[in-house]
Amino acid sequence: MSGYTAITKDAIIEDTEIEFDLYLRNGFSGSYRYVLFSRGDEQLSPERKEELANRNIQEFYISTDDTDKYLRYQEKNLDELINDEDKTTLEKSGAVYKVAENIVQDILDDPKSGQNMQRASEWVNSTVKHIIQDENAFSGLFEVASLDYNTYTHSVNTAVIGLLFGKYLSLTQHELDCLGIGLMLHDIGKLSIPPKVINKSGRVSGSELDTIKKHPKAGLDLLAHRNYIDGLSLKVVIQHHENHDGSGYPYGIGGSDIHMFGSISRIIDVYDAMTTNRSYAKAKRPFAVLVEMKETMSNCFNEELLREFVCFLGPKDSRSEIREEDELYSTAYAVN
Numbered sequence: 001m002s003g004y005t006a007i008t009k010d011a012i013i014e015d016t017e018i019e020f021d022l023y024l025r026n027g028f029s030g031s032y033r034y035v036l037f038s039r040g041d042e043q044l045s046p047e048r049k050e051e052l053a054n055r056n057i058q059e060f061y062i063s064t065d066d067t068d069k070y071l072r073y074q075e076k077n078l079d080e081l082i083n084d085e086d087k088t089t090l091e092k093s094g095a096v097y098k099v100a101e102n103i104v105q106d107i108l109d110d111p112k113s114g115q116n117m118q119r120a121s122e123w124v125n126s127t128v129k130h131i132i133q134d135e136n137a138f139s140g141l142f143e144v145a146s147l148d149y150n151t152y153t154h155s156v157n158t159a160v161i162g163l164l165f166g167k168y169l170s171l172t173q174h175e176l177d178c179l180g181i182g183l184m185l186h187d188i189g190k191l192s193i194p195p196k197v198i199n200k201s202g203r204v205s206g207s208e209l210d211t212i213k214k215h216p217k218a219g220l221d222l223l224a225h226r227n228y229i230d231g232l233s234l235k236v237v238i239q240h241h242e243n244h245d246g247s248g249y250p251y252g253i254g255g256s257d258i259h260m261f262g263s264i265s266r267i268i269d270v271y272d273a274m275t276t277n278r279s280y281a282k283a284k285r286p287f288a289v290l291v292e293m294k295e296t297m298s299n300c301f302n303e304e305l306l307r308e309f310v311c312f313l314g315p316k317d318s319r320s321e322i323r324e325e326d327e328l329y330s331t332a333y334a335v336n
């Protein structure tokens, strides 16, 4: 066993299948003992939960080896967690985010699995419920969103921002579903690019850029002809680097030839990349990013949608408080 991780006791719902052992921690200042509280094949009864409350115990511990099982447990019970009035917005948002990260990791490990796509679809449904039910979900989700860029966190961040923005635009449930899944998968074609090119910290060469530019088409090839992926989601995958003036890739289409989902994903993709720490550029403040998108990159975006995005976001991205000073932005953003 490699160690223990604390989880809040409220993460465990009474009378549910748990499938991993729960421990309590005894002791003080550095000399701790972990005592088995319940085995994975036991359920937590209301009486035992009350006993914990009486002893003022707030946390369980799980073996770090069981982290994946714990995330799957949260995924299975996500709706219940979201509906639980005793949970805070931040707890709900944290679970929504972590569960999504785990799903994206599994999708990228096995992009052909229909079951993983089904999990993504269920996650979108739960997240939309969270957004609709909890007026603080917006700030909660931005608070838990990762500040560091990698394909997993970027995929989850863009899906979360896309669902919030889609809700703001009054998209239908079906459209939200397609947009969320499309954004979760939009960079899946990067699986076909050598990691040393993806993770390069310096400026990329011309041939490396050509390789990177193949990822929307590679993503489409991977996903097309799978009947569980809607055509609307595929618009996000293939068009998220197309620019409004036709200067984007892979097809160089522009204006009304770009689907609304392509235009939305272009905006969110750039926004998330620029507001997170990448290997070649530090995160910038949300406000500065919006100004830059509007003033120096306006050729990339559908003007009306960008205006809506600015109104939607306003000063509300809570990540702004923890951003470092703005730095000169590298033009290499286009590769994200």
Ligand SMILES: [Fe+2]
Pocket (backbone or CB within 6 Å): 186, 187, 215, 240, 241, 335, 336
């Ligand atoms: Fe991309």
Ligand SMILES: [Fe+2]
Pocket (backbone or CB within 6 Å): 154, 186, 187, 269, 336
């Ligand atoms: Fe992206």
